[in-house]
Structure formats: structure tokens, C-alpha cells
Amino acid sequence: MSNRTVMITGASDGIGRELARVMAREGWRLILVARRKERLDALAAELAPGHVRVIVCDLSMENAAQTLVAELGDDAKRVDALVNNAGLGLHDIFWESELHSLRSMMRVNMEALTELSRLIIPSMISRGHGYIVNIASVASFQPGPLMAVYYATKAYVLSFTEALAVELRGTGVSTTAICPGPTKSGFQEVAGTDKAPGMSGTRIPDSREVAGFTYRMMLRRRTVAVHGVLFRILVFVERFLPRGLVARLVGRFQSVRST
Numbered sequence: 001m002s003n004r005t006v007m008i009t010g011a012s013d014g015i016g017r018e019l020a021r022v023m024a025r026e027g028w029r030l031i032l033v034a035r036r037k038e039r040l041d042a043l044a045a046e047l048a049p050g051h052v053r054v055i056v057c058d059l060s061m062e063n064a065a066q067t068l069v070a071e072l073g074d075d076a077k078r079v080d081a082l083v084n085n086a087g088l089g090l091h092d093i094f095w096e097s098e099l100h101s102l103r104s105m106m107r108v109n110m111e112a113l114t115e116l117s118r119l120i121i122p123s124m125i126s127r128g129h130g131y132i133v134n135i136a137s138v139a140s141f142q143p144g145p146l147m148a149v150y151y152a153t154k155a156y157v158l159s160f161t162e163a164l165a166v167e168l169r170g171t172g173v174s175t176t177a178i179c180p181g182p183t184k185s186g187f188q189e190v191a192g193t194d195k196a197p198g199m200s201g202t203r204i205p206d207s208r209e210v211a212g213f214t215y216r217m218m219l220r221r222r223t224v225a226v227h228g229v230l231f232r233i234l235v236f237v238e239r240f241l242p243r244g245l246v247a248r249l250v251g252r253f254q255s256v257r258s259t
């Protein structure tokens with residue numbers, strides 16, 4: 001895989017940072033994107049210096065994807081894998097949520113992911129190969145009361161990825177939606193679910209495990225990959241349950257998280 005370039009958004013923490021470590025070990029050249037420059041610089045110094053480019057970008061800003069691609073310059077035509085990993089959640093009653101927080105979440109989770117894909121895919125198609133990896137969630141599969149907008153953004157990511165996979169057939173470019181369940185990372189603190197029972201326990205997977213899974217599924221060009229046997233079973237079983245019942249069950253789980 002040497003001489004291949006990956007761009008990872010949200011590489012300053014959690015799954016994105018661990019994926020950068022995995023792909024650096026595999027010989028990929030890295031373009032790391034996030035807002036916290038000092039964290040990206042520290043990661044670049046730890047990995048293969050000279051093989052890492054750091055770009056500071058706030059993906060919640062209007063036209064962030066276009067700004068980022070303009071900054072990439074010629075590197076935009078060298079991206080062999082784009083990992084749309086940056087994302088955030090918000091645990092709150094919908095009508096009490098700050099409008100700007102909802103807007104930022106929608107921009108990062110959906111708009112930036114969509115526009116970066118739109119801007120990067122044509123050069124991948126002209127070279128006849130490429131990987132688009134979108135970090136979705138098990139939240140993609142059902143409505144999520146108390147995290148209503150977050151779950152809806154992840155449903156968008158899954159639907160978008162599956163549709164794009166069909167459009168891309170025969171081009172050499174694949175799309176993969178990775179669907180992790182709760183994973184140890186900075187996510188819970190940002191979303192406001194870090195005090196939830198079980199979140200500090202050792203049973204939930206860490207970001208390193210999910211990053212390894214992400215890399216394997218990307219190479220296999222899987223369109224949808226749910227992490228963990230338990231969640232694969234749950235996602236399968238809930239297909240046979242009334243959607244209203246599933247929504248109420250998820251709402252109960254989320255209300256426990258907020259207490």
C-alpha cells in the first residue's frame with residue numbers, strides 16, 4: 001500500500017486518530033484534518049514525519065469542504081482513500097437544543113461528508129481506483145429520541161453510502177459505511193453522554209479496535225459493515241419489529257443515559 005494517500009477527517013481524537021496509526025503502519029501517506037492543530041501536530045510527529053500533512057479545518061463552517069479541497073491543491077488528485085470520520089453527537093430534548101449546535105452537527109456529519117465525496121470522487125474515477133469510507137453508526141438503523149438529529153444524520157450517511165455504492169459500480173471506487181456501536185473516544189463527552197452507566201466500563205470497544213475493523217472493511221470494499229456480533233444481531237432482529245416500538249425502546253435507553 002506504499003505511495004497511497006489517505007485523507008482522514010477528525011484525526012485528532014478517537015477512531016480517526018487510531019485509524020491514522022493503523023494506516024501509517026501499513027505505509028500510507030496521511031493527510032490529517034481536524035480543528036485542534038496541536039493534537040494533529042503531535043500525531044504527525046509520532047507517525048512517519050515527512051509522510052504526514054496536517055490541515056486545520058472547521059468542517060462546521062459554510063463551504064468548509066471547498067475550502068479544504070482548495071487548500072489541498074494537487075494533493076486533492078492524489079487522495080486514494082477518503083475517510084469521512086469527523087462527527088459529533090448531541091444528547092438533548094430536540095426543542096431545547098441550541099440551534100447553532102444542531103446546525104454544526106448537521107454540517108459536519110452530513111454536509112462536509114457529502115461535499116468532500118463529491119469533490120474527491122471524480123479524480124478517483126479517472127485513476128480507476130479509490131475508497132470512500134463514511135463513519136456511520138448503529139444509530140443509522142433506527143430513530144433516536146433524545147438524540148433525534150444525530151441519529152437522523154447517521155441514517156443519512158448510511159442511505160447515501162449505499163446508493164453511491166451502486167452508482168460507483170465498475171469504476172474501481174468503493175464506498176463503505178462503518179457502523180460502530182458505543183465506542184470509547186472523545187465522543188461521549190462532546191455528546192453529553194459520558195456519565196451514562198456502562199460508558200466507563202471496560203465492555204465497550206475502544207477506538208483502536210474500531211479503527212482496525214474500519215481498515216479491514218475498507219480493503220474488502222464492504223458497503224455496510226456493522227462492528228460487533230451483538231450489534232449485527234440487533235440490527236438484523238429490529239428489521240422484524242414495528243419501527244414505532246424500536247423508537248420507544250431507543251428513547252428509553254437514551255433517557256437512562258441522561259440521568
Ligand SMILES: NC(=O)c1ccc[n+]([C@@H]2O[C@H](COP(=O)([O-])OP(=O)(O)OC[C@H]3O[C@@H](n4cnc5c(N)ncnc54)[C@H](OP(=O)(O)O)[C@@H]3O)[C@@H](O)[C@H]2O)c1
Nearest residue numbers: 010012013014015034035036059086087182183185186187
Ligand atoms: N464513539 C462512539 O460511541 C461512536 C459510535 C458510532 C459512531 N461514531 C462516529 O465515529 C466518528 C468518530 O467519532 P469518535 O468516536 O472518534 O469521536 P471523537 O473522539 O470525539 O472524535 C471526533 C473527531 O471529529 C473531529 N471534529 C468534530 N467536530 C469537527 C469540526 N467542526 N471540524 C473538523 N473536525 C471536527 C474532532 O476533531 P477536533 O475537535 O480537533 O476538530 C475529532 O477528531 C463520528 O462520526 C461519530 O459519529 C462514534
